[in-house]
Amino acid sequence: MDSIIVRGNGELNGQIPIAGAKNACLTLMPATLLSEEPLTLTNAPRLSDIRTMTELLSSLGAEVSTLQDGKVLAMSSHNLDNHVADYDIVRKMRASNLVLGPMLARLGQAVVSLPGGCAIGTRPMDLHEKGLMALGAEIELKEGYLHAKVPGGLKGAVIDLDFPSVGATENIMMAATLAKGTTVLNNAAREPEIVDLATCLRSMDAQIDGDGTSRIEIQGVDRLHGATHPVVTDRIELGTYMLAPAICGGEVECLGGSISLVGSFCEKLDAAGIHVEETANGLKVARRGGRVKAVDVVTEPFPGFPTDLQAQMMALMCTAEGTSVLEEKIFENRFMHAPELMRMGANIEVHGGTATVHGVERLKGAPVMATDLRASVSLILAAMAAEGETIVNRVYHLDRGYERVEEKLGNLGAHIERVQS
Ligand code: UD1
DSSP states (O other): OEEEEEEOOSOEEEEEEOOBOHHHHHHHTGGGGGOSSOEEEESOOOOHHHHHHHHHHHHTTOEEEEEGGGTEEEEEOTTOOOOEEOHHHHTTOGGGGGGHHHHHHHHSEEEEEOOOOBTTBOOOOHHHHHHHHHTTOEEEEETTEEEEEOTTOOBOOEEEOSSOOHHHHHHHHHHHHTSBSEEEEETOOOOHHHHHHHHHHHHTTOEEEOBTBSEEEEEOOSOOOOEEEEOOBOHHHHHHHHHHHHHHOEEEEEETOOGGGSHHHHHHHHHHTOEEEEOSSEEEEEEOSSOOBOOOEEBOSTTSBOGGGHHHHHHHHTTSBSEEEEEOOSOTTOOTHHHHHHHTTOEEEEETTEEEEEOOSOOBOOEEEOOSHHHHHHHHHHHHHSBSEEEEEOTHHHHHHOTTHHHHHHTTTOEEEEEEO
């Protein structure tokens, strides 16, 4: 298993390219199941989660070809010959559940393993199920698998989500594109990845309005066609790398970034004393001298502060001047990075969904354990500004969401290397 060794050193400077969004790509890929014609995605990120989705789609009979060093995914679902998403694949990655809606719509049946809990929370699928049942699906749980079928075909309906779940919005939206009649999805998620999915589905000739707002209306059509779609920029990778100069000092331009993707996050950086400006090529972030100021953060659905940047923001707050309170409102167990940061000298108290971080002057390197994807990268961010050497173990989580992290950060001047242990 690989580890990453980081030696804290001075400022980071330069440019860093931001990849296509993992979370967008993981919902755009299953959209191929909706059509017999090819769907091609450009600007795809090169990540192990994308390989897992490729494996899953292939197991269903789809063809997925990886072109241009992984940046282009050419997919065809002409011959789907399996409607069972196996536990062995689904357990590796929760986003596998995004094949449920498209398979039901295209094949009238789907059997999808429940993903089970994960380190950050229990993460049930009840909202996906309720939404698809409102469209006419019959769903039964048997031996850990959701068995879904829709005898009379999917029919449009008005669906009020109890919570704006990203995955449920995506699954329902995809299914509704091929349902008979109109579907109205109230309290829908508004994340940029939802807008990207709707844009792709529209280029496949789906009729969707209101994406990016909490009311999405979908007029079902008989069939969807082929399309080519560029994956939106990864706002979480963007926010993560914006924190690199914020933590270490220096000036870094994140290529492909825009404030519209990370508005509430930029407001917090501004309050912390970090300078962010939009350039012709992306976002330039600078911290020149002095400690950052402590700011409080509450995670919320978009456009609020993203839960997927909470761990990285905590790394910044560890050396801020003053005390910050971070409240996690999306996942019930998403502070596992806190004890690891404490091994590096951070002063953090966790009570339920609230972490109080008392900033210290400097962190110290230590061996630490990556517990999940975003936790892993928060430890790397912290380590780049710490005194001495940090070894981050179990970095396979990192490869799920960050492509070539050592190379990208190394190019900015970070001392970071991957070792096989
Ligand atoms: C997506 C993102 C993930 C991000 C999360 C929240 C992908 C592949 N993953 O995950 O990186 O952290 O959005 O922004 O896009 N819930 C239920 N019942 C359901 C569905 C969700 O109770 O049927 C709960 C979850 O347990 C969680 C909350 O709703 O507490 C948010 O989950 P959701 O928005 O669905 O996240 P994902 O789509 O799984």
